[in-house]
Amino acid sequence: xxxxxxxxxxxxxxxAPAIAPASAAExxxxxxxxxxxxxxxxxxxxxHAASRGGHDAGATAAYLTLENRGDRADRLVSVASPVxxxxxxxxxxxxxxxxxxxxxxxxxxxxxxxxxxxPGGLHVMLMGLHEPIAEGRRVxxxxxxxxxxxxxxxxxxxxx
Amino acid sequence: xKAPAALVLLALLAAACQQDGRRVEPLPVPAPETxxxxxRRGVALERPIEDFTLTDDRGETFxxxxxxxRTVLLAFGYTxxxxxxxxxxxxxxxxxxxxxxxxxxxxxxxxxxxxxxDTPQVLHRYVKHFDxxxxxxxxxxxxxxxxxxxxxxxxEIRRPPDGSENYTVDHTVSTYLIDQQGRLRxxxxxxxxxxxxxxxxxxxxxxxSAGS
Numbered sequence: 001x002x003x004x005x006x007x008x009x010x011x012x013x014x015x016a017p018a019i020a021p022a023s024a025a026e027x028x029x030x031x032x033x034x035x036x037x038x039x040x041x042x043x044x045x046x047x048h049a050a051s052r053g054g055h056d057a058g059a060t061a062a063y064l065t066l067e068n069r070g071d072r073a074d075r076l077v078s079v080a081s082p083v084x085x086x087x088x089x090x091x092x093x094x095x096x097x098x099x100x101x102x103x104x105x106x107x108x109x110x111x112x113x114x115x116x117x118x119p120g121g122l123h124v125m126l127m128g129l130h131e132p133i134a135e136g137r138r139v140x141x142x143x144x145x146x147x148x149x150x151x152x153x154x155x156x157x158x159x160x
Numbered sequence: 161x162k163a164p165a166a167l168v169l170l171a172l173l174a175a176a177c178q179q180d181g182r183r184v185e186p187l188p189v190p191a192p193e194t195x196x197x198x199x200r201r202g203v204a205l206e207r208p209i210e211d212f213t214l215t216d217d218r219g220e221t222f223x224x225x226x227x228x229x230r231t232v233l234l235a236f237g238y239t240x241x242x243x244x245x246x247x248x249x250x251x252x253x254x255x256x257x258x259x260x261x262x263x264x265x266x267x268x269x270x271x272x273x274x275x276x277x278d279t280p281q282v283l284h285r286y287v288k289h290f291d292x293x294x295x296x297x298x299x300x301x302x303x304x305x306x307x308x309x310x311x312x313x314x315x316e317i318r319r320p321p322d323g324s325e326n327y328t329v330d331h332t333v334s335t336y337l338i339d340q341q342g343r344l345r346x347x348x349x350x351x352x353x354x355x356x357x358x359x360x361x362x363x364x365x366x367x368x369s370a371g372s
Contacts, residue, residue: 003314035244040289042238056277059241092243094350097189098314099244099333120351125242127326128307129301159289 028070029109029145034063034155036126038135057132062087062124062141063153066107067114075146076107085128085137092120101125105147135159184315187312192347201233202337202356212307214271217284217296223344230362231266233340235310236313238274238329239286242348245247245270246337256291256327258358260363263293265340272298273315273329303368310344311336339364 010105017053037060062081068074079087091103107122109115124141138154145151190203209224216222225360233252237245251270259266270287272278275298278286281295307313314332337346337360346360362368 030221040246040249040286056325060243061294085326088241094333095193097312097332097349098330098335100330101243101318102309119243119307123243128324136284160245 011125027151028068028072029074029149030067030069031143031151031153032065032067033121034061034064034141034153035158036133036139036141038157039129039132057067057129058132059125059127059129060128061090061119062126062139063117063119064124064141064155065114065116066109068109069110070121071111071146073111074109074149075078076109076143077146078144079124080142080144081126081139083133084126085129085130086126087141088125088127089122090125091122108130109145113157133157161338163311167317172321187310189312190347190352192349192351193251200356201352202346202360203358205344205348207310207344208278209310209338209342211342212297212303214297214303215232215280217280217287217298219280222295224338227267227269227338228342229265231340231361232269232310232336233256233266234269234271234336234338236271236273237313237316237333238331238333239274239278240274240327241329244333247351248333249287249294249350251357252294254354255358255361256293259361262362262367265365266361268294268295270294271302271304272296273331274317274344276326312347321352337361337364 025048039058039060055077062079066076076089079088089107090101092099092101104122106116107115115122135157137157139157141153141155143151143153188203188205190201194201200223211223211225213221213223233255235248235252237248239245251271256263256268268291272283278297278298280298283298287294287296304315311332313332315329317329319329320326333350335352335357336344337348337357339345345364348357353357359368
């Protein structure tokens with residue numbers, strides 16, 4: 001006899017805590033104040049871009065604060081987002097009046113400490129955007145750490 | 161045979177200096193720190209800028225001299241610039257707000273260094289997002305290279321190792337304030353407070369709070 005979908009769902013829900021015991025503990029890595037800069041001119045081109053598959057809607061940056069409440073240092077090693085073809089960890093640095101943006105291998109989050117990704121410094125560069133990013137929506141980001149931990153966050157879109 | 165890098169650099173410098181048979185003094189690079197004694201970040205100078213021609217964000221021919229009689233706040237960048245350029249243009253917007261009614265005697269110009277991706281149309285959407293009156297300029301590499309010495313401009317396209325089109329552009333990130341006669345008067349480092357730039361602009365417009 002086929003199982004009713006609701007029964008399957010119930011079984012999954014009951015099993016979930018056993019599958020992911022880590023989630024029962026207080027998470028040691030926390031993301032705060034995650035935001036993505038709206039792409040300039042997003043409102044004007046959104047319908048256009050959506051109708052043209054594969055259109056490059058440009059690039060933008062995501063910023064956030066990482067807090068490590070645990071007693072082991074960790075390291076943010078990658079970020080993924082469904083809105084971008086590619087996401088890289090970058091650092092902006094001004095040398096002799098020249099802005100140079102470079103990929104960084106990872107971003108260390110010291111035990112009991114925090115690190116800020118903010119305009120003009122460390123940021124997540126979202127490249128090959130599939131569509132313009134307009135203010136008012138949210139952008140899902142998945143953060144992966146060296147320890148294997150992952151965090152999912154819905155970043156606010158801000159126009160500034 | 162590969163020439164030693166230093167020799168190539170010397171040749172390039174000599175070429176830059178002898179442009180039009182005149183020596184172009186290198187532009188001072190403003191220090192990123194605040195001057196301890198004055199609290200200022202911009203560097204004051206007075207240097208005529210030779211008129212130049214680029215294409216504006218409506219696809220029309222644009223000359224710097226078109227803006228004579230107005231102050232011009234100018235910066236270089238590219239629209240795929242995710243971090244620095246939006247910060248610069250947000251600062252332009254903050255300067256314009258502070259100018260109040262005097263903003264109509266000021267122009268705000270963003271010059272793209274990425275002609276391949278920044279068509280006038282793309283540039284138009286970009287600058288107008290920050291302010292409907294901001295002007296976007298673009299042009300072929302030769303035109304940009306011709307104006308580079310006057311602004312001490314450096315730029316270089318950095319292609320990723322995978323060879324994809326997701327390249328970035330290293331570029332001079334200073335902001336320039338040009339007076340009503342087309343003379344370069346101030347160079348500001350990245351993240352100079354808009355208050356300072358607005359104050360200098362008002363002074364050039366004869367509206368200085370210092371009582372000019």
